[in-house]
Amino acid sequence: MRSSHDVVVVGAGLAGLHAALTLQDAGLDVLVLEAGDRVGGRVRSLDGPTGVEEAGAVNIGDGYARLLAHVRAAGLEQEPVTVSMREHVIVAGGHTGTPATWAESEGNPLTGAERALPPALIVAGALARGNPLTGARDWMSPGAATWDVPLTDHLRSTGVSDAAIALADRAGTFETLESTSALAALRAAQRATRHAPQTSNIVGGNTRLPESMAARLRTPVRLGSAVTAVRESGNLMVVELGDGERIAAGHVVLAVPFTSLRSIAVEPALPEPVARLVAELPYPALTKYHLVADRPFWEEDGLPPVMWTTNRIQRLLPWRLADDGPSALAVWVTGRDARVLDALGEREQRRIVLDELARVRPATAGAVEITRIVSWGRDPWAGGAWAMPLPGQMAALAAAVETDTGRLQLAGEHLSVEDSGMEGALESGERAAARVLARHGLA
Numbered sequence: 001m002r003s004s005h006d007v008v009v010v011g012a013g014l015a016g017l018h019a020a021l022t023l024q025d026a027g028l029d030v031l032v033l034e035a036g037d038r039v040g041g042r043v044r045s046l047d048g049p050t051g052v053e054e055a056g057a058v059n060i061g062d063g064y065a066r067l068l069a070h071v072r073a074a075g076l077e078q079e080p081v082t083v084s085m086r087e088h089v090i091v092a093g094g095h096t097g098t099p100a101t102w103a104e105s106e107g108n109p110l111t112g113a114e115r116a117l118p119p120a121l122i123v124a125g126a127l128a129r130g131n132p133l134t135g136a137r138d139w140m141s142p143g144a145a146t147w148d149v150p151l152t153d154h155l156r157s158t159g160v161s162d163a164a165i166a167l168a169d170r171a172g173t174f175e176t177l178e179s180t181s182a183l184a185a186l187r188a189a190q191r192a193t194r195h196a197p198q199t200s201n202i203v204g205g206n207t208r209l210p211e212s213m214a215a216r217l218r219t220p221v222r223l224g225s226a227v228t229a230v231r232e233s234g235n236l237m238v239v240e241l242g243d244g245e246r247i248a249a250g251h252v253v254l255a256v257p258f259t260s261l262r263s264i265a266v267e268p269a270l271p272e273p274v275a276r277l278v279a280e281l282p283y284p285a286l287t288k289y290h291l292v293a294d295r296p297f298w299e300e301d302g303l304p305p306v307m308w309t310t311n312r313i314q315r316l317l318p319w320r321l322a323d324d325g326p327s328a329l330a331v332w333v334t335g336r337d338a339r340v341l342d343a344l345g346e347r348e349q350r351r352i353v354l355d356e357l358a359r360v361r362p363a364t365a366g367a368v369e370i371t372r373i374v375s376w377g378r379d380p381w382a383g384g385a386w387a388m389p390l391p392g393q394m395a396a397l398a399a400a401v402e403t404d405t406g407r408l409q410l411a412g413e414h415l416s417v418e419d420s421g422m423e424g425a426l427e428s429g430e431r432a433a434a435r436v437l438a439r440h441g442l443a
Ligand SMILES: Cc1cc2nc3c(=O)[nH]c(=O)nc-3n(C[C@H](O)[C@H](O)[C@H](O)COP(=O)(O)OP(=O)(O)OC[C@H]3O[C@@H](n4cnc5c(N)ncnc54)[C@H](O)[C@@H]3O)c2cc1C
Pocket: 010, 011, 012, 013, 014, 015, 016, 033, 034, 035, 036, 039, 040, 041, 042, 043, 055, 056, 057, 058, 059, 060, 061, 225, 226, 227, 228, 255, 256, 257, 260, 261, 264, 286, 376, 381, 382, 384, 385, 386, 411, 412, 413, 414, 420, 421, 422, 423, 424, 425
């Protein structure tokens, strides 16, 4: 056995780094093992032709208290995010235009008041109407099981038509509306109401945050260290790496997505229903095509650059727009469309994305180029964008959050109670660290 530590944290995403710093600050000796060649996990900033671009987490909510404390501690600066879906182009049923023209369009399959509703806002609007969840922990109460049904059922019960559901299902952040728990979606909507609408990024790239957290660790993060097994042995946990190296620890925090945990042997096995959730919790595929536009094509056709489409390219979101120089944008594709594209060669993907853009938005022809393709579904250490519980999985998720798994603690955004995304990851790391500290009598 090469080394021994009070705690080994597996995964240098925000959850793992926050857990590690909390444990270190309490006086424990902590080693963080990271499979990849960088820290940050799903926070990943890229150098693009117009400056830094975010391939992973983008928006920092004003209410992200833990995250903002790290930002302040590291002396990092923030800049406001200005992109919103409020002004966007709808491409559907042969229509390419604004929400105003969509309401009158022959391609609009909806009737009555739904005709005026942009498809991108159908689900969000229905979730906001009379959300039964008012408190951050309401989703964990036994009564909440009533809403742990397919999101499609819930949408119908709030008066959304089948035609509107079919339309909304074409593009968004869910795998499909049918395979998503309505309770998970209501929880996300409830969480969103607690954060002011203004969001920010970190100047120089969001990755500077996990990098600054890692820099505070006394023992540097070990990169390129994929963990393959964690086994209890007497009073210790033994962590095994892919190359056969073994590291002993009093406690282990596994701060990796369940997609990745599936390939880590854990002994003794995690208790039910946690083990089943590890095996089954879905993570939708999400592939981003980062684009550079060498001229403002939106000025040529007079339409907003943001686009929501029923095509396989799904959504076009701007990152940095300039009237007199290159701009950065990205096509976001989720779910089945992303998996189909992921299965193709890179050249074929580029051709399809650029052809589809040019077809629905002729002004983009010759104006945009793909600079990077980032597939979260194919990322070996992410296996998808974020956890998105199936109908019927929320009680098991609540149990997984509440189960103290002893010397082996789990963390990651998927195990958050009150917040989602980056702040949820920090929250889960804090809980795992608190349980370890309680066992050390340091809580
Ligand atoms: C495209 C995209 C956009 C997003 N936008 C936002 C947003 O705007 N706002 C927001 O708040 N959140 C956003 N998120 C979500 C946010 O990025 C995540 O919730 C958060 O970063 C997850 O942190 P984590 O520590 O739980 O997991 P991760 O960041 O995934 O960290 C897990 C780490 O474990 C490592 N690992 C995995 N397996 C092993 C192994 N076997 N051995 C060792 N190491 C391993 C991984 O390499 C990784 O570094 C977005 C995510 C994506 C993908």
